[in-house]
Amino acid sequence: MTFPPEVLQITILSLQISALATGISLLIGLPLGTLLALGKFWGRSFFLSIVNTGMGLPPVVVGLFVAMMLWRSGPFGDMNLIYTPMAIIIAQTVISAPVVIGLTAAALQSLDPRLRLQLYGLGASRWQMIWALWREARLPLLAALMAGFGSVISEVGASMMVGGNIRHQTRVLTTAIVLETGKGNFEIAIALGILLLTITFLVNWALTWIQQRGEE
Amino acid sequence: MKKITLLPLLILALITACAQPAPAPLILATTTSTQDSGLLDLLVPIFEEQSGYTVQTIAVGTGAALKMAEEGNADVLLVHAPSAEKELMDAGFGRDRLLVMHNDFVFVGPSNDPASIRSLTSAGEALVNISSSQTGFVSRGDGSGTHKKERAIWSSVGISPAWDGYIESGQGMGATLIIASEKQAYTMTDRATYLANQDNLDLEIMVEGDEVLLNVYHVITVNPDNWENINYKGALAFAEFMTSDETQALIKEFGIEEYGQPLFFSDAHKTDAELGVE
Numbered sequence: 056m057t058f059p060p061e062v063l064q065i066t067i068l069s070l071q072i073s074a075l076a077t078g079i080s081l082l083i084g085l086p087l088g089t090l091l092a093l094g095k096f097w098g099r100s101f102f103l104s105i106v107n108t109g110m111g112l113p114p115v116v117v118g119l120f121v122a123m124m125l126w127r128s129g130p131f132g133d134m135n136l137i138y139t140p141m142a143i144i145i146a147q148t149v150i151s152a153p154v155v156i157g158l159t160a161a162a163l164q165s166l167d168p169r170l171r172l173q174l175y176g177l178g179a180s181r182w183q184m185i186w187a188l189w190r191e192a193r194l195p196l197l198a199a200l201m202a203g204f205g206s207v208i209s210e211v212g213a214s215m216m217v218g219g220n221i222r223h224q225t226r227v228l229t230t231a232i233v234l235e236t237g238k239g240n241f242e243i244a245i246a247l248g249i250l251l252l253t254i255t256f257l258v259n260w261a262l263t264w265i266q267q268r269g270e271e
Numbered sequence: 272m273k274k275i276t277l278l279p280l281l282i283l284a285l286i287t288a289c290a291q292p293a294p295a296p297l298i299l300a301t302t303t304s305t306q307d308s309g310l311l312d313l314l315v316p317i318f319e320e321q322s323g324y325t326v327q328t329i330a331v332g333t334g335a336a337l338k339m340a341e342e343g344n345a346d347v348l349l350v351h352a353p354s355a356e357k358e359l360m361d362a363g364f365g366r367d368r369l370l371v372m373h374n375d376f377v378f379v380g381p382s383n384d385p386a387s388i389r390s391l392t393s394a395g396e397a398l399v400n401i402s403s404s405q406t407g408f409v410s411r412g413d414g415s416g417t418h419k420k421e422r423a424i425w426s427s428v429g430i431s432p433a434w435d436g437y438i439e440s441g442q443g444m445g446a447t448l449i450i451a452s453e454k455q456a457y458t459m460t461d462r463a464t465y466l467a468n469q470d471n472l473d474l475e476i477m478v479e480g481d482e483v484l485l486n487v488y489h490v491i492t493v494n495p496d497n498w499e500n501i502n503y504k505g506a507l508a509f510a511e512f513m514t515s516d517e518t519q520a521l522i523k524e525f526g527i528e529e530y531g532q533p534l535f536f537s538d539a540h541k542t543d544a545e546l547g548v549e
Contacts, residue, residue, distance in 0.1 A: 137453055219450050222439040234441040238414040239338030
């Protein structure tokens with residue numbers, strides 16, 4: 056049984072893409088989730104419901120939608136993003152952002168509301184307060200991060216549609232597994248699956264360690 | 272009757288009602304191109320009605336279909352990779368192998384034809400032109416019947432394709448065609464899949480008719496000697512159905528109404544030699 060020679064390249068690409076997508080999700084998700092949790096504005100509940108529904112978005116539908124946007128026949132076709140790693144990053148961000156936003160909102164809403172009053176009482180500015188709340192909620196927030204990462208590192212439908220599984224360019228671990236299975240190379244497919252699980256485990260181990268630090 | 276015994280009796284009655292022995296399902300492993308053509312959507316229901324079998328059509332890559340036969344996970348195959356099929360038969364994994372039909376492969380590409388292959392009659396020459404002009408070409412790259420045919424033609428002209436524009440999609444024909452269309456590159460496709468998808472594609476047929484582009488389908492029954500629960504009776508019934516005169520007539524006409532040309536050509540009861548395959 057021989058691994059496809061580019062396993063290392065495929066693995067690194069998978070990590071780069073999913074890490075970037077999760078990172079972007081965090082950058083937009085953390086503030087948005089905080090806004091939804093703490094803000095008071097018309098339609099807050101409604102938007103929160105949309106986000107929570109978004110957590111269950113079928114990835115392959117996201118893939119189809121993003122592909123329709125990026126195909127030459129689509130509105131953004133001129134950007135030539137289809138079948139590039141960037142296209143996969145876009146699709147994966149759409150998949151993981153609702154997860155991060157929704158779980159961030161839930162994490163912050165589960166904090167004792169008196170904590171906010173206490174912090175204001177101590178003279179905290181808005182930003183100082185938000186930062187303090189984030190620190191206080193770091194356990195569920197890191198869980199949100201891990202959930203966001205988990206939702207995309209293992210994703211295959213969208214990655215296949217917008218990435219195209221092109222060898223050396225957009226082939227990632229999950230699409231490689233589909234390919235090897237289609238070829239009948241079940242042992243290689245399983246080995247790649249174990250590799251994917253191991254990578255995911257290592258990432259989550261690191262994040263869990265950060266999460267649990269100082270919780271003794 | 273006491274109330275308390277009514278419920279268990281009711282459950283027992285339901286279980287007995289559901290436990291009617293159903294005819295064993297027939298697992299048909301075929302390739303994604305065959306499934307995409309729509310032919311099986313026409314033929315399988317007819318077979319199911321005539322024979323009483325329930326067919327589970329699994330469309331996988333050629334390699335996986337052959338592997339399923341080796342491991343007894345399918346009862347009958349409908350595939351189009353003659354040399355790989357021969358290996359399967361020689362290794363004793365298949366019992367009967369019957370010629371069913373053929374269609375052909377064509378080269379498709381962008382209308383501006385950067386490699387100047389339009390209306391060449393030789394597939395090999397077309398690939399030579401594509402390779403030397405270094406224009407885009409999308410290969411299946413997945414060990415499928417189509418991919419094997421493409422590799423064989425490259426071999427026949429002594430070229431090992433490897434330039435930036437030569438990419439492998441590792442996916443089925445439909446997806447590969449979309450990639451080729453998006454990138455305005457050439458690709459080799461079976462005519463049926465191209466016709467079925469042409470409304471979504473920005474590609475034209477460039478080269479066709481070379482004998483080497485024949486794509487021949489066989490139905491293979493999996494050898495029941497190797498595995499206990501192979502539905503050999505059903506497999507043989509399906510093989511006979513596919514080669515029967517009525518089915519062959521349906522195959523001959525399939526696609527004419529929608530595309531103005533048939534997608535397949537019936538070949539049952541001819542010999543492999545007549546079609547130039549092994």
